[in-house]
Amino acid sequence: MKNFNSSALHSHSQSTNHIRERNSRKYSLLSVLPLRFSLRGYGVCMATLFLFCFGSLFYQLNGGPPKILLDIRQYLGLCGKNHWSVKVAPSRLFIHKDRVARHLVSCLHDCKRRKGGSTYLDDHGQPAPRVLPFPSQVIYNRVGKCGSRTVVILLRLLAEKHQFNLVSSDIHNKTRLTKHEQVDLMKNISSIPQPFLYTRHVHFLNFTRFKIEQPVYINIIRDPINRFLSNYFFRRFGDWRGEQNHLIRTPGMKDDERYLDINVCILENYPECSNPRVFYIIPYFCGQHPQCREPGVWALERAKQNVLENYLLVGILEELEDVLLLLERLLPHYFTGVLNIYKSPDYRKMGNMTGTVRKQTPTLEALQVLYHHMRYEYEFYNFVRDQFHLTKKKIGLKSVSKPPAYSNDFLRQLALRTPEPLDEDEELETDLEDANSWLVHP
Template identity: 90%
Template structure:
């Protein structure tokens, strides 16, 4: 109970801090959805990007262990207490032998962020899934998918030109591409088909949400009349066999809500 009250207090403090920042500004951080209007505070414009759930999980699994190309010792800095038997744990063993890191609720990751602060949001199930969908429809200007990132950037440029004008040109610039190549996760590889099928079953709610977001995103592109520049992968019935691990890893996502709210005030970005 005390933990829930502390999270509530930090959440309210965060909302107040954000609402008092001189506009215009961008705020970027891993924080579970906060309903500002519940506390009579003006709701910000919510935007987000998600990625294929299995790709996200695998990328995070190897990133925690081996980091990326920005530094050979990057992984040791992020997970200094990880023992070698855990660091070099075979991903197939982790999945097939039900290690906590590779089973529910640890693989139930994307939905809780959109579901919000309710304790039930962390429990894999229909309730959290439906609440996450509802929040997206009622509170988010745009939720895109990383597999179609260029289209996401075009839509952001169209919907929020003050912040995103020219963003696609920046994304395609040599300097950005050079930086992007450095953030690829080291030693990332695809598990066996058997392990992927087990993981897919465990992440069925995550995939239902991902497919919902993908459909909503495609509908928005159609309504706005956006001509697609992305080339999304074709998810055939055998897509598990052909999973492509090609998207770069964002910032470390292995964070709990408590840490998110404690650190949130230091992640303000002004434009």
């Protein structure tokens, strides 16, 4: 019994020591782990869990992740590829993203076919497109010597202020294009990231003819005789930025041509001062058709129709401040604040550098002959002016423009004493295709 009890006690002691040793090892292991939770830590964990559950519920109820995450996913690209495209135009480098959304769909379906799994678009559809202000595609096919440089300076300041894409072409002497050139230009214009405003000296382009979405057009014209005189002296003597610019612009012009009296040019019927050279404004609105370059009723009526159907606004330079006010009303995402910029002292310093120098007024006899050649130009100008005034009346715009220094009343009286223009069937000179060619004595 003694031995038995001794053995039992020894066994019990061993068992107790074994349990104590095992527990000590367990607690020493647990002491290494950071499991000391406070009440604050418990609250943070529960709040995180609650936010996760709430976010998951919000995700499902709203059909997917926030739009910003989709935009980031879209522009980063999928499948490890960069899907930006670059096109080089003759005068401008265009970087555009119009194919990113289209490629997003195709790339996702490719990944689905390779992996055999579903995609986000299968469950939720295509991401909603970015909402752009309307219109988001604007073309200003500016007419030469109608204040276009003044407006372009304003547009550069506005583009920086309102974050729209301004593309101003460096091509100034190619207004008429072949069919292939038209298509290329229209495709390049349509590829500019929206919203954009494209400006170039070019005759009206009919996008719908080639199944391309038609942008909105704007433009400004001025009194035809004033425009002609401004162009005549600008080609010879430049503007206030420096009279030496004319030597670069017309290096082949001889001194006897450069200093030719404007009255002699008009009265002796020099090509630069006669039909069809003075038929200049209407083709910008008529279009690229060859008949648009021939002075006549057909080109006039087609130009009027395009103004009514494709132009948001055609203003007149004599009422420029009203034009800017209307543009601010009609295109606020482009022109908000334009009049404040135009009236600012800093802008006045830049704008005053674009005035033509050495400008002279022809005699009454020369003006009569010039008006005789510009009958269709004045009919179009009066039509545009009436439409512009009608738009001001509809919007309720109170005019802030000063009366023009050159009154049109004189021209209305002059028209009564002016003989009818040349018959439309009379042969016109065909070697005067380029409106900016050098002066040639007849």
